[in-house]
Amino acid sequence: MGLVIALVLTVLFLVGGLLFGRMNDRKHLASIARREERYRDIRLDNRKRVDMPEDVEVCALVIGQYVSASDYFKAFATRLRALVGGEMNSMITLMERARREAVLRMVESALKHGATEVWNIRFETSNISQMNGKRGAAQVEIIAYGTAIKRKAVA
Amino acid sequence: MIVVNTEEVPGRQITQVLGLVQGNTIRAKHAGRDIMAGFKNLVGGELKGYTELLTESRRQATERMMQQAQQLGADAVVNVRFTTSAITGGAAELYAYGTAVKLG
Incomplete structure (x- = not known):
């Protein structure tokens, strides 16, 4: 009896993970694509040295962060994949x-400074699922950061 | 205070380098958030509770770094870097470091 319940629950979680996970993915990807289109004019560059430093008006550190969870189906698929x-x-x-979401958030905070460019972009990824004290589905934090630059208006 | 992650402050001259400044914080989450995150793991997506927590913690680490720079009499912190690490169960360390400089 207990075994049957466990089996039913597992299948339920897998199907739920698949359905809701897919739905989440699609919704989020659509929102990302929309915003990327809107911010297309913001120049992103990961070189260290800012071009034409003479006409910089404002420079500020901007960060975008996103903590992502894997869904039950993906976690299962990952374990299967690990076999082969x-x-x-x-x-x-x-x-x-x-x-992509982390970059968008960074760009959004750059826009708050009135910036048109972000330089020296760096990414960092860290697995924080150990924060739970147990091994489970991946919980990954991604940050993107850089220096937002606002240029002086041309006279 | 100007904080940037480029090697120099664009458009300004660095007159004096004051040295490395750093700030860190170690945060634990409360059980409620943890349980919610566990549920979220079934369907995937963003863990908003953690994003907020880490955002706030990172801001604190950055502020501590800026405080240290202020004590040195710095005008700016350049070449700022961040790291995150899960050090023990239930806690994450956020660390920010950079170089305090005086500007001309």
Whole structure:
């Protein structure tokens, strides 16, 4: 009896993870694409030295952060994939989505400074699932940071 | 105070380098957030509670770094870097470091 319940619950979680996970993914990706289009004019650069430093008016550190959770289905797919090795497509989309969102948040905070450019962009990823004290589905924090630059208006 | 992660402050001259400044914080989350995050793991997506927590913690680490720079009499902190690490169960360390400088 207990075994049946456990089995039913597992299948329920897997299907739920698959359905809701897919739905979340799609909604979020659409929102990301929309905002990326809107902020297309913001120049992103990860070189250290700012071009034309003479006409810089404002410079400020900007950060974008996103903590991402894997869903139950993805966690299951990951464990299966780990048996045979190879590329983990489900996790690739997860990380890519998180990183794009982090960049967008960084850009949004740059816009608050009135900036038109972000330089010296750096990314950092850290696994914080150990914060739970147990091993489970991935919880990954991604941050993107850089220096927002606002130029002096041309006279 | 100007805080940037480029090697120099664009458009300004660095006249004096005052040295490394750093700030850190170690944060634990409360159980409620943890449980919510556990549920969220079923369907995936953003863990908003953690994003907020880490955002606030990172701001605190940055502020501590800026305080240290202020004590040195700095005008700016350049080349700022961040790191995050899960050090023990239930806690994360956020660390910010950079170089305090005086501007001309």
